[in-house]
Amino acid sequence: MKTFRLIKRLATGMPQPARAFSWLFPSLFLLVPLIYTLTGQRWLGLAELGMAGVFLTLFGFYVFRDLKGTASSWSRMYKESRGLSPEQFTFADVPSIKAMGFVYMLMGLLWLGAAVFFAL
Incomplete structure (x- = not known):
């Protein structure tokens, strides 16, 4: 339950x-097989894969x-979801998240x- 909250x-x-x-990035990555299946256009799927990579x-x-403050907020949210104090060490501290x-x-x-490789 704590993971879903996080x-x-x-x-x-x-x-x-x-x-x-x-x-x-996950939405584009998951759309690649769907678009390729529906259209049959390989380049369109590769373009979406490239955009997901970007x-x-x-x-x-x-x-x-x-x-x-992206990494700092991620660390703070992880500690709050686990009920840990901000000073307590976890493996989700800012250097690990970086x-x-x-x-x-x-x-x-x-x-x-x-x-790019598969498009060539």
């Missing part, structure tokens, strides 16, 4: 535009650089690279 808080409480990026990279950049942002940037670049 997901709800992250979906509504993260600062903009990081919240928009966090919603855009949005994932941007989201990771906002988290990694803690722009507009590392997750870096991994998101790498994943986004991988998706973008895959879209």
